[in-house]
């Protein structure tokens with residue numbers, strides 16, 4: 001069966017010869033630090049079409065306390081929670097909506113577990129393009145509230161079979177003239193162009209060097225593909241030489257992409273089997289039962305000598321806590337899955353203590369406050385009384401206060 005039907009990949013390549021003559025890397029580094037400083041490497045034909053909320057330009061945090069806790073030496077967090085709507089999807093949707101504006105579309109449609117739709121809704125609002133969002137019926141309300149506030153027309157779609165019903169309805173509307181803007185490649189080739197700028201930034205922030213490993217939470221594998229393409233572009237213009245090992249992390253309750261890697265299937269969309277059941281994980285951004293960019297994603301793992309890691313929901317929650325308590329970074333479960341993957345990869349011997357490691361933290365914790373609330377429980381209630389305070393401090397936090 002051909003899973004993509006009549007869809008094929010459309011990947012965007014640039015005239016790298018011409019670019020390497022026209023653009024100077026130190027000149028790029030002197031521009032304002034946000035995604036559009038890389039305009040020459042983005043597909044939008046002219047500045048007048050750019051729809052931006054100042055996405056990108058996110059910090060690469062040297063995570064020294066966390067590194068010490070884990071026994072590592074060179075650990076960095078690329079904090080994508082700082083984007084305008086709270087996830088890296090803003091990069092993708094900024095490019096996508098700019099292209100919709102260029103093409104003259106008035107309506108856009110997306111199938112999403114939340115963050116892609118939220119980003120599309122925000123950029124649609126900024127561009128004056130109407131947004132229709134189909135989300136799974138189990139999507140968290142935090143994400144849906146964000147969509148509704150941005151003015152998107154939101155529909156929860158019942159998920160009964162393994163085939164993603166949000167994609168099904170989106171494909172029908174595309175036949176009716178809506179601009180397709182989900183976050184994965186075969187429906188919209190511009191997504192990857194946005195997420196690749198994460199790699200550009202990491203390279204610049206590491207002083208034009210390449211990390212040894214880069215950990216990427218993975219759903220449809222579009223982010224993974226984009227991250228690979230960022231390194232690809234700058235190898236092609238001769239600004240860097242080589243790639244990090246790319247690492248794809250998926251949750252135990254849905255890992256069709258990592259399963260394909262474990263089975264070493266060829267990088268071909270028909271060789272990747274969709275997950276047989278509806279996804280079961282707290283990482284709601286990683287629920288794609290079929291990795292739409294899995295073919296290129298597998299290619300990226302094979303080419304970079306990378307690997308896949310499967311993590312449990314508990315390991316993800318543990319990573320959420322580690323990020324918050326050791327580095328002050330508040331991530332949603334999907335956003336912290338990369339760190340859960342690193343912990344496991346280190347245990348399993350994939351990673352050396354002194355390797356330079358970058359973990360992408362992809363989405364903000366306030367996206368999914370219900371999940372977080374469940375994992376931390378309730379604080380004690382006291383009177384303003386020091387004795388009671390001491391008793392409860394011990395009962396609840398095991399603190400002995402003199």
Ligand SMILES: *Cc1c(COP(=O)(O)O)cnc(C)c1O
Nearest residue numbers: 115219220221222223285362363
């Ligand atoms: C979408 C998303 C991912 C995964 O990206 P894919 O391109 O689907 O692989 C990871 N983390 C968060 C927070 C996301 O919203």
